[in-house]
Amino acid sequence: MKIVRTIAELRAQPREGSVGLVPTMGSFHDGHLALFRAAREENDVVVASLFVNPAQFGPNEDLGAYPRDQERDAGLAEEAGVDVLFMPGADELYPPGFQTWVEVDELSRGLEGEFRPGHFRGVATICLKLFNIVHPDRAYFGQKDAQQVAVVRRMVRDLDLQLEIRVVPTVRDADGLALSSRNAYLSPEDRERALALPRALATKDDAQARARLDGLDVDYVEVADFEPRVLAAAVRVGKTRLIDNVILEVPCQASAWLGRDQNKETV
Numbered sequence: 001m002k003i004v005r006t007i008a009e010l011r012a013q014p015r016e017g018s019v020g021l022v023p024t025m026g027s028f029h030d031g032h033l034a035l036f037r038a039a040r041e042e043n044d045v046v047v048a049s050l051f052v053n054p055a056q057f058g059p060n061e062d063l064g065a066y067p068r069d070q071e072r073d074a075g076l077a078e079e080a081g082v083d084v085l086f087m088p089g090a091d092e093l094y095p096p097g098f099q100t101w102v103e104v105d106e107l108s109r110g111l112e113g114e115f116r117p118g119h120f121r122g123v124a125t126i127c128l129k130l131f132n133i134v135h136p137d138r139a140y141f142g143q144k145d146a147q148q149v150a151v152v153r154r155m156v157r158d159l160d161l162q163l164e165i166r167v168v169p170t171v172r173d174a175d176g177l178a179l180s181s182r183n184a185y186l187s188p189e190d191r192e193r194a195l196a197l198p199r200a201l202a203t204k205d206d207a208q209a210r211a212r213l214d215g216l217d218v219d220y221v222e223v224a225d226f227e228p229r230v231l232a233a234a235v236r237v238g239k240t241r242l243i244d245n246v247i248l249e250v251p252c253q254a255s256a257w258l259g260r261d262q263n264k265e266t267v
Contacts, residue, residue: 001078003085007093007133010047010086017044020166021136023127026050027067027181028076031171035140036080038168047134048077049086051093055101055122067181086134093129101125104151104158111232112147112243115219120151127152128159136163144170144178146245150226170244172198178244185240194237201231201246209233223248 004010020043022035039046050073057063070087077085101121108120131139141149153165171179176198177191186194193216200212200221209231210221217236224232224245232245 001074001082001085003074003087005087005089005092007088010084010133013084015045018137019043019045019047019134021130021134021139022046022048022082023130023139023141024048024050025052025056025066025181026073027069027184028073029171029179029181031142031144031179033076033080034168034171035142036077036082038166039138039140040081042138042166045084046082047084047086047136048082049088049130049134050077051086051088051126053093053122053126054090055094055125056119057122058116058118061116062182067184086130093126102128102155104154107147107151107154111220111222111224112234115234120148123148124151124155128155128161131156131161131163138164138166140166140168142170143167143247144180144244146224146226146230146232150224153227176202178242180242182240182242186237190238190240194235194240194242197233197235197242197244201233201244204231204246204248206231 002013004013020039022039024032036046036048050070052063052066052068054063074085102124103121104124113120141152143149149165149167156163156165173179175195177183177194178198183191196213196216200209203209203212206221206223210218213221213233213235219234219236221233224230229248230245231248232243234241234243
């Protein structure tokens with residue numbers, strides 16, 4: 001696996017065949033590894049980015065405390081079959097004088113957009129930059145971040161980008177909690193309380209889910225008309241904020257790859 005830290009280095013890498021891109025912020029877990037494996041299955045070259053994007057964090061969020069271990073992450077990426085790991089510094093992607101941002105208007109409102117103003121501006125901007133730098137044939141995202149997927153899909157359509165968006169099902173621990181880098185913040189007691197989130201969403205009913213989350217600090221529980229429709233929720237357990245969702249309607253053309261093809265976006 002080749003580790004590169006500059007845009008010039010990345011663009012200089014030889015390109016033979018199809019390229020799959022997995023954008024990440026590091027602190028890899030089995031959810032990330034599922035993305036790498038999906039990209040490995042479908043592409044000749046797999047590129048992963050590891051960049052804790054400051055534009056996705058609000059002033060009171062955990063940018064400074066966000067877990068970072070590049071050496072560990074590089075080892076996991078190599079074991080999972082990543083060919084090129086792009087690990088730029090902030091100045092490489094946001095050089096002095098940077099002032100151009102991408103806004104996906106309606107889909108960035110509500111849900112995460114309401115509680116994290118500006119978050120999706122950061123997501124859309126960094127994704128567009130990575131797409132322009134890497135020129136992938138396919139890019140891979142997790143279903144757990146359903147609104148992020150919707151925002152990126154809309155940007156790809158609206159800006160006529162030539163790539164496919166692939167969505168990999170949410171990976172969960174044995175107890176049902178969706179994998180997240182922020183799970184590391186949970187104490188044993190908080191983790192037990194956090195299990196109310198997947199159990200509530202499993203009802204696939206917003207009223208029942210709200211009732212089952214009684215006692216937690218709930219930001220939202222809502223049905224979202226993404227593609228596909230989901231029941232999404234965000235809760236705060238101790239100092240940790242967790243998001244999750246379940247798909248409500250699986251299109252009839254679902255494939256054997258855990259719903260891969262219905263999540264394919266080709267433009």
